Amino acid sequence: MSTLPTPPRPRPVDIIIPVYKGLEETRLCLESVLATLPAADGLIVIDDHSPDPALVAYLKDRAAGDRRIRLLHNPENLGFVGTVNRGMALEPERDVLLLNSDTEVAGDWVARLRAAAYADRRIGTVTPFSNNATICSWPRFCQDNPLPPGLDVAGVDRAFAAANPGLSIDIPTGVGFAFYIRRDCLDEVGLFNAEAFGKGYGEENDFCRRAHHRGWRNVLAADTFVYHSGNVSFGVNQERLDSAMRQLLALHPDYRRVVQLHINQDPAQNMRWRAALGILRQSALPVLLFVTHNHGGGTLSHVHELAKALEGRAWGLLLTPGPRNTAVVTLPASLGGDALPFDLEQDWDGLLDLLRYAGVNRLHLHHMLGVPERLLDLPEQLSIPFDFTAHDFHAGCPRVMLCGPGSRYCGQPEERALCDACLAQAPKTEAGDITSWRAAMVARLSRAERLFAPSADTANRLKRMLPALSFRAIPHPDAQGLATNAPPPLLRPCGTTEPLRILVLGALSRAKGADLVEATAREAARGDLPLEIHLLGYGYRPLHRARGRLTAHGRYHPEEIAGHLERIAPHVAWLPAGWPETYSYTLSEVMAAGLPVVVSDLGAPPERILGRPLSWVLPWNVDASTAAAFFGRLRAGEIPASPEAPALSPQSTPRVDFYREGYLAEVFPEKARARLPEREIGELIGQALDRAGARRRRLQCWGDLKVVRQRIWRSLITLLAHPSLFPLVSRIPVSFQERLKRLIKG
Template identity: 30%
Template sequence: MNLIKDDYIVDIIVPVYNAYEDLIECINSINIAKTNFNYRIIIINDNSTDNRIENFLQNLKINNYIILNNEVNLGFVKSVNKGMKYSSNDVILLNSDTIVTDYWIDKLVEKGYSNPYIATVTPYTNNGTICSIPKFLNDNNIPDGYTANEYANLIERISIRKFIEIPTAVGFCMFIKREVLEKVGYFNEDDFGKGYGEENEFCMRAKYKGYIHTICDYCFIQHKGSMSFKEDKLKYIKKNLNKLNELYPEYDLTIKEFIENTDLKNIAEYISFHSDLKVNKKYNILYLIHNDVYDDIKHPIGGTEYHVKDIIENSDKTKYNFFILFAEKNIIYLRIINDKINKIFKFFISEQLKINTFYNFEFFDILKNIITHFDINLLHIQHLRDLPITTISSIKGFFKYLPIIVTVHDYFPIDPTVNLLDIKNEFCNAKIDKKKCSKCLEQRLGLRFEILDSWRNTFKSELSLANLIITPSYSAKNYLINILGIPDENIVVIEHGINLNSDLILERNSINLIKNKLNIAFIGGLAPYKGSGIVFQILDYFKNNNNIQFYVFGNLGDKKLEYFNSKNLYKFGRYKREEIIRLLKNFNIDLVIIPSICPETYSYTLSEAWAAKIPTICFNIGATGERAKCNKIGWVIDRPFNSNSIINIIESVIENKEILDEEKIKFNRCSFVKDVKVMVKEYDELYMNYINDSYTPNEKIDVIVQSNKYFYDKFFANIYLNNTDSNLIDIYKKEIDLMKNTFGWKLLEYIRKRHPRLGGFLKNMIKIYIKHS
């Protein structure tokens, strides 16, 4: 750019033959396009038969317009040459069926002078053979939802600024240096007079003079011309191509090899993905979480994942792009979702992320690039398990004004074991007892007691940097205030919602119902911390009672329950979340027991029972007890939390079913459950409040280009990873993991570590066996 003088002028050469409407659009786009350069527009009217052309050109009384009229029709090549010979400056040849965009001149000139050997520069377009996007070599429309300028902004924003040499410029728009015209000459009028192939022949001549041709991968202009031609024109094109190959026998092979090997194919695919993503036209929300919300990648999907999925699925995906980031060992996953895309990417780091990882440079480098590349407008942390604990402070260090919201779904910021239960599954209420805490941390997570103070202090410090903290219940909020000392005003309570679709709630299938019995259900996964021991005692106590039928909906995480059977027990097993309300109705459930002995921060099972208008029994602990007491629904049991209290309630209901009827009547007053659409509206208003407040995505070109290059490389690495071979790798990995859990493998590992020589001997024996088997 230092070669460009202050008095630099570039001439835009526009040959015109009829096509009045196209010309109007083209000239208007030139007039309104922003630029920092001085330019002239030289229009050559090639004896157009449409009188409107002449009238229009006569009315162009702007100083930088020069109108040249041909007395007879000279054809495209002679008209272009006439304009280039009139000029003494660098030129941009421009078809009259194009629409230019902001700073298009600046970008072409800048690219042209980035290398002294560059002869021509061609921008990207929707219809320009090797310069076509979003589909390479195709006649494309500009993707839906974009104007030409908006699409050009996107192309510039995601450009990797890669220098790509092309074998020839494309004639719809090409920048040519004046020095090249002086050394190489003008277009070949004798062999290509009527047009087509003239720019290719010119570029081959320039190449023989030691020049090169390139594409400006951050410039886009629209080209309305079609790559489909009538039969007579196809014959003419074929003739010119034959002539081109006579002059330059290597031309066809050069083009063929370029198309087969060029990076432009990959870049076009990269652009196509971003065209659907529309990062410059949507709000971009990044969620950090401990697991995927669509697939059981790490473990079965739970309440936190369902909550995030509810927001995504019920939000306006034409307004938002959602990015979900989570980690498993040394793999960082990024799922991207909008109305057209649901795609997952993998990023690999050298060090495995663990529950007690406080900082990881590689992770933050990935996160920083994601935030920059995708113009993330808001970061919403849903869970930090298996992610660095210092995420908030680290991100604030890079992006000071990026809004960060944290939702606390469990007690992870207070207790790494999450549920505030000691090793005996007794409620500890977050009190620190060195003996109990040491045993609990060591046996459950392999952590030392000393981590607890730094854990809580770090989370207190991190949460203080968040713009807002959300809890789904007041009981969860109070724990953050009382244990971590988070100010009350920094925390808001937003209850979770569920799908209250009437079809799900009211539909009944014809099934074999057991009549004249009290139908009692346990719903959700049952594990020790969820009260599986209490469930076992209840089932065992009533196993011979013919007045009760028990149903268990959900997974069993307790061997005692798994092996327990009785005539009045039906184990439904795992269910789809969207069908549980209907199932409760179909099985005529009268009462739902929620036996959780740890303080829930919410309780989806409570909401689902209430949505089905079924009374509940629960303990007065956490959000479950808080919500039941507040709404005065069902039975809330104070300490001690054991099976006896629940058994007494069940027996009283058997004796007097009117008690149950009284509880059911309460649902006629109100649903007591928030609809997911109401919740999503609350989040939409919240997000817009913070997004529109102060944050502007990074606008430093060098930082943006670096992040673009980073994701471009990962984009194609992930295309490879997502093919069949990748699936086979996952299968083999799972098979190896299963093998490592066998007794034989563990025995060999023990011998290898304790008795290396014997281990070596066994290793050689195995090799001999495999060789001869």
């Protein structure tokens, strides 16, 4: 009868810290190690012929005052590889723990790494989590990360220890910033390859692959976190990185493949999630749950902006509907921003447990369009209060933008029969009649503690539709920055033959003025007016170029706007919306750029430009001839440089600093949580995260198909935008274009 081999007895370990540069980083590292060093373990500090006299003096003074430090000096610079090889050869009966001098450690980190190393007979190396450790990085995988605001190394390490006790996973290679090597593995595999890797970089990867081929395991200790500044002491340059990678691939041709396979599978994702949830759980800050639709746009921009404004004072989890009856939970950006889908049937209890475990104690509902009833009922399920922000008019009208089937502003008729007649027309809405719709909305929203609208205009319009509710006009967080930091607008004069360049920003639907922009460009061409319209974005259909008077520059990312504006050099921006916009981040962009602006006399924009120089208002239903004539007179300097916006009463003037000053202070949320026993909830969270991770991988396949469809649609749009095809495209009914779009994009 065979017996299992006796597990090896854990050995003492020597912590080896090579030092070259970085006095302050080295001081922090040594103090943190000395504060946590087990009595039976050793600390070896090796000065690799440092060029910094202050650093050398500090090492000598510190070692003289603490007998636990064994300080060695290299008579010449050996580089990282030669230095740690010297240290690893000193005590042949001890394990080694290589530690960069730009790290900080906390708690019983050595004991946890040692426990991971001896959890299996064939574990040879152990690497902890860190903020800057490629495949062992947290919160964002394979990225360099700052510590989340308000957290220190000890707090993060405690969260890892509590969230992932004793857990580890196999990794293709360790990372050398904090690298535990068992002595029996080191004896079998040999020291680092100084000949191949010279001054450093790639040596631990080579060691791990050599160990792997001899049957040793390299693992990530999921219960330990070590902070790593990165490249402070020895540093690396691109030439050395390239040389090391060539050497590594020459010795291990499969290296890139096995690492990429690990990255694709990302087996540590759930462990990062558990640590992030642990940080939320142990935090003294309130944890907010933002619930919204999955259509992106200004609503999602506001949610991200709000979370950023609250950073360091509250945590914000995001919950949105996902594909195939899922709800997607997204972590705060400072905790990685990772997202996982939970099946609303199979994983509903797991989702509730996760939200309770994280300590969610307030919900902020940002939209109800397409949001499953179960998610809307979460305040009752979790026994927490909630707020609601109206980002459009969905609460009062399922048409959302107050535009009828022809995409034209309806005027908000008082007669409900007119609303019912509108809803009965195609495209169909989810409402039967307007009275029932509004009654259901009032029943739900009357339970909210606070109702917000991003402008006084929006609040007033909602009051007309839902008189039982009162919305507070609170501009989005960017309003405060614009009020204090936006440059004053400047209207540059046009040269004698220079056209007035008009910027139109964003994706233009019919309601947002696509047809008006095209018709105005045609009018300018017909009248030979010195005007050019530049659409930085795209239309709901290909727009006619009107003999060069209209240029569509296509999609853009927000961070690219400044570069585009520098190339286009617009004189004025135009927001031609034909619906009462509730805020308009597009307006924020052009105001931040210091551009003069022309807006429609409808919705929030005229309210927002009140008192702003070089800002004008046109009727929302202006015709192309009038618009072209207006811009022609603007070019000629015939338009007074003052806004024609309606005045607001002091009572209705929105408070721009609310989200930074009053949003949290008003409610003083408590950290009261519905807790389950720690071990039970930990197991439930682990199971829920495991299922969610598997579901995410399945949905990625579905997402890949969606990307292909998006590319086909964009290619078709580009083709149809060609001027030679315009006569044909203009004859295709819009309804058919929409059906074709839905067919291709799925």
